[in-house]
Amino acid sequence: MTTIQYPNILLDTLELGSIIIDEDFNVLYWNQWLELNTGISSVEIIGKNLSLFYPDIDYNVLKRKIRTSLRLNSPTFYDATHHNRFIEISRTKITTSSLKMMQLQITISPYVVEESLVMISIYDISDLHELKLSLQDKIKKIDDLNRELYQDQMIIDVNLMIVKINDVNEILDVTKAFINFFGYEETDLIGSSLSDMFGEDFNKRMTREPIDAQTKWSGEIKVHSDLKGAVWLDAVVTPISDVDGNLSYTVIFHDITDKKRLELLSITDPLTKLNNRHWFNEMYQNIFMRRHWTAKNSFAVIIADIDHFKKINDKFGHLIGDKALINVAQILSETIRNGDLLARWGGEEFVILLSNVDLYQALHVAEKLRLAVEKLNIEEIGKVTASFGVAVFVNGDNQESLLTRADNALYKAKEKGRNRTESLENLSK
Amino acid sequence: MVESGFSEDHLDVLKELMNIAVGNATASIADLLQTFGTMHIPQIMISDMVGLDAYIKNAIPEEKQYYITKQLFGGIFSGEFLFVICENSAINLGRHLYDVNQNPTDEDIHDAVIELTNILSATIISRLTEELNTKVQFFVPSTERIVGNSIIGQDELLNYHKIIIISTEMVFEDQQIGGKIFILTKDEMIKKLKALIDQKLEELYA
Amino acid sequence: MKILVVDDSKLARLSLIKTLKEHEPSAEIFEAENGLIAVELFKNENPRVVFLDLTMPVMDGYEALKLIMSIDPKAQVVVVSADIQTQAQAQVLALGAKMMVPKPINSDKMSDILNRLVF
Structure with a gap:
């Protein structure tokens, strides 16, 4: 084995401080690293x-550590970054100033046990410590951000109804707000299909279309909730592509039942529950603007008026009269074809808009309605009848002209003795 | 057991050596820290990462704060030495070692925990390796304070390692200080440990 | 001369017997892995010396020590244990053990023990 001839040089190359000291803290060796970093020369110490040089060190603790090392004949380690644990060495790093003092890692190793000598090795771990501090600082910032994010998430979770679905419409995730709104259990929902909840029609309109088109979609839907009955939801479906290119969709629901209810109220006749004139006018306007109508493929307006309604009112009183209105409204709404539009025009008058009909078909519908009214047997009143005026759109008609013709046809029906259907147009034409 | 090549005999040897090592540690602590403590009979088991996680979680209640000191030791027999001490015990330990009546500073506590770990590892591991006729080198320990018992990173659970877990408990009743010790060694190291034990057995049968 | 060695660890027994043989090659040695077997063997063989571990399954060393001392109050029991707490030491000595020695027992310790026993 080689004996190291110049241990001083060796210790100086190691970039650490080395002290040899006895149990009573008498210094026997002080290497160059220490000379340079403390300004105390080995000759001095x-x-x-x-x-004498470091009166602030807690010598009781240091003594115990030295003793431990000697008794166990094994190195003991400690972190001397804390005040009074060991010698302090100031640091001259200019670019960062978080550490004014060197962070020291101390190892006390037994040197000559019989003479109670230990070697204390001092490692500068400031850079490591600095890194740790900056890491801790970053982690703290991330924690703060996460906490904020979490709070935001919580707010979203309990307030917004959001459902995440995959491209085959299976529910991947739901917010608490959604679960609470419908009164479901989260476990029941995850993995099931949205169409199971809302029906196939919903599925087709709401998700299939946007999913197939891979685009954003929004609209209003009416769905059933076990908890709340029929509810109106506004839904926005947004496709989201993950890093692997897999598509999923978030559906954000917004309960618009109240808004819908108000809307409905504004277009509903409170007595008959039919749509009101306001609503009809809107629909009527739409149909005029919508298409290019021809003689073969046209639309018609029917105005119906209950015969001798004033007499009914006079004879039975307004309450019974209202009942007649309700009954007629109901039978009309049951008798019209799917897609025809019916509204209360005012007083005892009703208006019906038939699309895609010619005069013949329009007269047929009106006649069907007349017969239905005739068949009615209203409590306390008995039989009532109504007269019908029919007008079919022809080129050049405007909204007013068509309605006027229907009105005039009604007048004609009244003239001809009531309980009949009339039109100003000639069928043979 | 067959996989690791560790037989009942090997476990028996390890257990007996640990008994001796732990007895030695108790005596050293009494001498160096003026504290009389007891140590439980070490338990030894062979497991994997998931088993280790479950074992630690079972041994350490999760609702407290802990100081955990980890120290690596190297040599033919190498591994990791873990000392886990709950906050209250650590404070009592700081108080005892720094001779303060009021609450010790966080720095005192850290230092005290490291000091105790130094003694525990040096006595237990040194004695164990001495009995196994080999040498050991200790590395700088590090202490951190954690809440709960997640000592093993969850990602680590995915790594499969065969692990020998040696665990024991240390109690200083008078000072109300208690801590748990885990000595862990894995994979290749187990083979080396087994070889050392085989040598020891040969020596005894000779 | 009959000597009984009681320890649940095979290694501990082996190692103790090995050192013992160095000093007493002619001894007839009996082994027991727990207190219960130890007490049975003690009854049947009446050994001159018992080396007794404390922590063992089935019946521990304290219990076995009590029973052995009740069978023969003059029995020479040497407690061998890693548990070298003063408390444990006081307890076994009160129960009648001749001495308590920490594990492991090397040759010097063994000769010291044997010197202090009566043969």
Whole structure:
């Protein structure tokens, strides 16, 4: 084995401080690293007591650590970054100033046990410590951000109804707000299909179309909730593509039942529950603007008026009269074809808009309605009848002209003795 | 057991050596820290990462705060030495070692925990390796304070390692200080440990 | 001369017997892995010395020590344990053990023990 001839040089190359010291803190060796970093030369300190140079060190603790190392014949380690644990060395790093003092890692190793000598090795771990501090700082910032994010998430979770679905319409995730709104259990929902909840029609309109088109979609839907009955939801379906290119969709629901209810109220006749004139006018306007109508493929307006309604009112009173209106409204709404539009025009008058009909078909519908009214047997009143005026759109008609013709046809029906259907147009034409 | 090549005999040896090592540690602590403590009979088991996680979680209640000191030791027999001490015990330990009546500073506590770990590892591991006729080198320990018992990173659970878990408990009743010790060694190291034990057995049968 | 060695660890027994043989090659040695077997063997063989571990399954060393001392109050029991707490030491000595020695027992310790026993 080679004996190291110049241990001083060796210790100086190791970039650490080395002290040899006895149990009573008398310094026997002080290497160059220490000379340079503390400004105390080995000549000055060797043979003297460490406490003369560093009176602040907690020597009871240091003694115990030295003793431990000697008794166990094993190194003991400690972190001397804390005040009074060991010698302090100031640091001159200019670019960062978080550490004014060197962070020291101390190892006390038994040197000559019989003479109670230990070697204290001092490692500068400031850079490591600095890194740790900056890491801790970053982690704290991330934690703060996460906390905020979490709070935001919580707010979203309990307030917004959001459902995440995959491209085959299976529910991947739901917010608490959604679960609470419908009164479901989360476990029941995850993995099931949205169409199971809302029906196939919903599925087709709401998700199939946007999913197939891979585009955003929004609209209003009416769905059934076990908890709330029929509810109106506004839905926005947004496709989201993950990093692997897999598509999923978030559906954000917004309960618009109240808004819908108000809307409905504004277009509903409170007595008959039919749509009101306001609503009809809108529909009527739409149909005029919508298409290019021809003689073969046209639309018609029917105005119906209950015969001798004033007499009914006079004879039975307004309440019974209202009942007649309700009954007639109901039978009309049951008798019209799917897609025809019916509204209360005012007083005892009703208006019906038939699309895609010619005069013949329009007269047929009107006649059917007349017969239905005739068949009615209203409590306390008995039989009532109504007269019908029919007008079919022809080129050049405007909204007013068509309605006027229907009105005139009604007048004609009244003239001809009531309980009949009339039109100003000639069928043979 | 067959996989690791560790037989009942090997476990028996390890257990007996640990008994000796732990007895030695108790005596050293009494001498160095003026504290009389007891140590439980070490438990030894062979497991994997998931088993280790479950074992630690079972041994350490999750609702407290802990100081955990980890120290690596190297040599033919190498591994990780873990000392887990709950906050209250650590404070009592700081108080005892720094001779303060009021609450010790966080720095005192850290230092005290490291000091105790130094003694525990040096006595237990040194004695164990001495009995196994080999040498050991200790590395700088590190202490951190954690809440709960998640000592093992969840990602680590995915790594399969065969692990020998040696665990024991240390109690200083008078000072109300208690801590748990885990000595862990894995995979290749187990083979080396087994070889050392085989040598020891040969020596005894000779 | 009959000597009984009681320890649940095979290694501990082996190692103790090995050192014992160095000093007493002619001894007839009996082994027991727990207190119960130890007490049975003690009854049947009446050994001159018992080396007794404390922590064992089935019946521990304290219990076995009590029973052995009740069978023969002059029995020479040497408690061998890693548990070298003063408390444990006081307890086994009160129960009648001749001495308590920490594990492991090397040759010097063994000769010291044997010197202090009566043969």
